[in-house]
Amino acid sequence: VQLQASGGGLVQTGGSLRLSCAASDRTFSIGGMAWFRQAPGKEREFVAAIRWRERNTYYGDSVKGRFTISRDNVKMTGSLQMSSLKPEDTAVYYCAATQSRPIVSAMPREDSYNYWGQGTQVTVSS
Numbered sequence: 001v002q003l004q005a006s007g008g009g010l011v012q013t014g015g016s017l018r019l020s021c022a023a024s025d026r027t028f029s030i031g032g033m034a035w036f037r038q039a040p041g042k043e044r045e046f047v048a049a050i051r052w053r054e055r056n057t058y059y060g061d062s063v064k065g066r067f068t069i070s071r072d073n074v075k076m077t078g079s080l081q082m083s084s085l086k087p088e089d090t091a092v093y094y095c096a097a098t099q100s101r102p103i104v105s106a107m108p109r110e111d112s113y114n115y116w117g118q119g120t121q122v123t124v125s126s
Contacts, residue, residue: 001025001115005095008120011085015124019080021095021117026076031101033071033078034113037091037122046108047093048080051101058107062088085124092119 007019021033034049048069049058057069068081078095096113106112 001028003095003115003117005117005120008122010123012125015085016083021078023076029099030097031099033097035080035095037093039091049107087124087126090124092121094119
């Protein structure tokens with residue numbers, strides 16, 4: 001199965017964007033989905049994750065209160081609603097998924113996910 005991330009773009013500081021991540025196979029069983037981001041010259045960073053069945057959500061400290069992760073179990077699509085965007089949110093955003101159900105402490109870990117999308121660029125202008 002492939003993940004397709006979309007919704008990136010250019011937005012001004014304080015603006016909003018909504019990213020989507022769709023699985024190519026709607027019968028694909030997802031245990032967890034996450035978003036990570038990587039800014040130029042920096043390591044990839046955890047943004048948010050959701051346990052698919054329970055809809056429990058987890059966020060990185062830098063986005064808490066501004067970003068919201070959700071999922072549509074019919075369309076097999078995950079979304080990341082980003083609000084109050086800041087220039088430091090500028091990065092390539094990647095969605096990732098796993099068929100397993102990682103323990104809570106593993107949700108922010110990259111190695112918990114074995115399916116990755118191609119990335120979508122988000123640029124926040126000051």
